Amino acid sequence: MSRRLLIIAIAEAVVVLIGVYGYATAFAPGASLGATGVQTITLTGAGATLSYPLLSAAAENYSSSHPGVAINYQPLGSIAGISQLTAKTVDFCVTYPPMTTAQRDAVAPNIPLHIPEAVSEVVVAYNVPGLTKLNLTGSVVADIYLGKVRYWNDPEITSLNPGQNFLNRTINTWHMSEAEGTTFVFTSYLSIVSPEFNQTIGYGTSVSWPTEYTDPTGHSFQITSDSVLTDAGVAGQMKLTDYSIGYMELSYALLAPLPYASLMNAAGNWVTPNLASALAAEGKLPQDLPPSDGDWQGINILNSLDPNAYPLVTFTYFIIYQNLSTLPTMDLAKARTLVGFAWYLIHDGQSLGAALGYDPLPAKVVQIDEVGLKSVVFQGQSLI
């Protein structure tokens, strides 16, 4: 009796294994390549949702022109990406903000290379039925998140938008619950333009958002505020929430689609996030940018003084180790592919960004990236 059971069990196991094997060989990317003798190389990366649309498009394009290469990028959030790179479980990470001194110390003696890979714009998106155009200043956005402005027909909003009809509806704010580069960009900007925001909330990849506002006379007001994971989550939830406002990378607002506000820049002009306004912000880059293996913490192009610049513009960084031998799963072919993909990303890959709402890297940043990528080694061997 038990022998029969054993035979059945073995037969079942065999069937399952054959099934899995057949399934794998029939559809795996390597299956069709096996015949042509091309080895499958896979790169694994994790990090910012900010750059996910661009990276996924670049990965798809690079794989189609390089048979046998599969690039797996998972948008876990900037901080999670850095943690995974530190634990050496991924080949690269993508992040905004740049690594902090503590994060660099954690990977020492390895040197993380910061390769600025895209210029992104963070937008203030809204979902208000009937409203297709909205002007906001940074300090009004700060007041909305602080809870000082809680209704769409608040004078602070209506005075910026003459001729538009606002209803007395509660503003539902959305923010990200996970440590995200987008939150860092957004809160950094609001901290620059609003001293009160800086004092009460401050800036960081995750901050503690207030749930109520207490006015000077001591009255408390509830703030209608919700949180969800990642840019994509905020965009998704805002589509379902009328009278909401939230922040996200431009490409998510374009893909959702959600309308987004024009902001008043540091020079006092109304600007919408687009190629021209991002290029204007890039024009105000400091002259002495650090090299790729240097510290990029001080570099930001937020709240640029250029009269045409959009204020919420940022670099995102593709980070790899300078000495790739440190990764346990690395080999020479994989290391070459990794650097090749990064090279593609900062050159040809930039053209993919236009349709997705990213802006091209300034020439001098591309030069820094090139020097950085040329310094990458695997077992003492240069890769480009």
Place this chain on the structure above:
Amino acid sequence: MANQKRETLQDWRRFKDWLAYGLGALCVIIAVIPLASILIEVIGNGIATINLQFLTTVPTIVIGSGSGGGIGPAIQGTFILLGIAIVLAVPLGLMSGIYLAEFGDNQYGRSIRFLNDVFTEFPSIVIGILIYSLIVVATGSFSPIAGGTALAVIMLPIVTRTTEESIKLVPNSIRDAATALGIRRWRATISIVLSTAKSGVATGILLSIARITGETAPLVLTILGSQFFYYAWNQPIDALPLRIFRDASLPYAYARQQAWGAALILIAIVLGLNITIRLATRGKYDASRART
């Protein structure tokens, strides 16, 4: 007079009976509503997505490009993970269960039983973190091995417990009969006790498989997720619960559609397992009850 009194008493009893019956039925309806609503919602939203291409192709890599592609890698990944978990957990769980039921009536057995019960209720995310630090960090990559091990760890205490319970249901008279015939104890345990309890043991194993099929939390930390089919033992793979989790958080209509489709497939797998268990063991349960 007395007759009338008896009649009212009977009416009262009948009313109480009816009331209890009604309340019972109401409870059943309340319990079934969430299940039915989930099934209707998932089938209604997911059925339109299901076709051969959806089940066998890879998802689109470029997000927001309109069509989402298929969930082939997720289905494949789920089966690979289940396979690894079964291979790791079932033999070990079976042996532990036999030990606890047949030989575990001592201090050592009691402490194992206690720890096993604690383990059953362990948060699966903690098991994910454990496997992450033991396997993912050590090998330097997210892998099906790590994911399968995490699921096996969740599965192990359930298999152990159900094996022990169903072996304990085997009447002592059968053991005595085996001993009386001069069969050695180990031989009697395997050929007679285990064989008698096998439907219960099989049920336990299938239930534990159904339980781990939908686990998401430990997978986030062990397989990472992927848009590609399995290609190496040390590379990330995809799984249905993870794909649903990631898709559902994307703002695009195609991603939500894909998530509904994946949810339908996942529910079909779990429901299929449960129905198989019911059909396979119904008769046997009745028979075993009649025997004792």
